[in-house]
Amino acid sequence: MKKFRRGSPIIGIDLGTTNSCAAVWQGDMPVVIPGSNNDDFVPSVVAEAANGSKLVGHLARRQAVTNPKYTVFGIKRLIGRGIKHPLVQDQLRTSPFRVVPGDRGDARVQLRSGVMPPSVVCAEVLATLRERAEAFLGEPVQRAVITVPAYFNDSQRAATRVAGQIAGLNVVRMINEPTAAALAYGITRTEGTILIFDLGGGTFDVSIVVIEDGVYRVLGSGGDTRLGGEDFDERLAAMVLREIRREHGVELASDPTAMQRLKEAVKKARHELSDERRSKLRLPFLSALDDGTPIHVDMEVTRGQFEHEVEDLVGRCMKITEDTLASVDLEFKDLDEVLLVGGVTRTPM
Secondary structure (H helix, E strand, C coil), X not given: CCCCXXXXXXXXXXXXXXXXXXXXXXXXXXXXXXXXXXXXXXXXXXXXXXXXXXXXXHHHHHCCCCCHHHEEECHHHCCCCECCCHHHHHHHCCCCCCEEECCCCEEEEEECCEEECHHHHHHHHHHHHHHHHHHHHCCCCCEEEEEECCCCCHHHHHXXXXXXXXXXXXXXXXXXXXXXXXXXXXXXXCCEEEEEEEECCCCEEEEEEEEECCEEEEEEEEXXXXXXXXXXXXHHHHHHHHHHHHHHCCCCCCCHHHHHHHHHHHHHHXXXXXXXXXXXXXXXXXXXXXXXXXXXXXXXXXXXXXXXXXXXXXXXXXXXXXXXXXXXXXXXXXXXXXXXXXXXXXCCC
């Protein structure tokens, strides 16, 4: 067992489905740890190149289109889950990389060099964040606090802790993501009842937190670990696939390269639709028919179309929020503030 040095700095890590970042407390405030290019996050993507080298973060994301079968993303949705879990089975239908059963029936991913547990893949991201922190602080970093979705079960939390240990980190504590958001927001607030609405890339959490004399008390939490930006993107992708099926009579869902290109394009469109009323989807030579005829995508997506596609997902978020409030005998009028966390909350709807 690796021995961890007491007194070493503790970093805080947000291990996200889409992106991850780390911060450290300096002086009287937290500071996000930048990378060598002054970027403040690491994409939660790990890939194995043809020469066997591991790529993490931006490097992995950049080559995803040309190496879709061995580029793993959204691994947080698999960690600590069995292969037969309905949410894992749901992901299998659209995943360009292979998800296979482990010896104990757990979900694992197939890379070039072999089958890996999700905790090992997550460890690559955590190790990258640790290396960033060491370069920033100029000393070894061996301790961390990691945030996890409020609805992570014991198995998922244990697997996250294992990922930290593999990355050379002693995980001194795990904090629920909505609670961590409240702590960050509450640096200047000492009283109030706050609802944290946390809709990230892969999970949705809602928590009601009461702050009294600077002390935080979580009244109630709810959530869905299979509801996030990835699902919003899948709805847009499904809309494009329907159009291709109608026009060309082909199903592209089994083409991993085409699906990876489409995935990146619809994510970009979703981001644009947060600010604009319409977005252009242009994917020349996305695939080809059996006779070699190329399949191009050149279509406009409006915000109204997008909102129609995701209306039920937003409804699920609201239902969970209402149920969580009801579980602690509160209504919206009882809240002092609502804190929106996660990139998907930028969606105007």
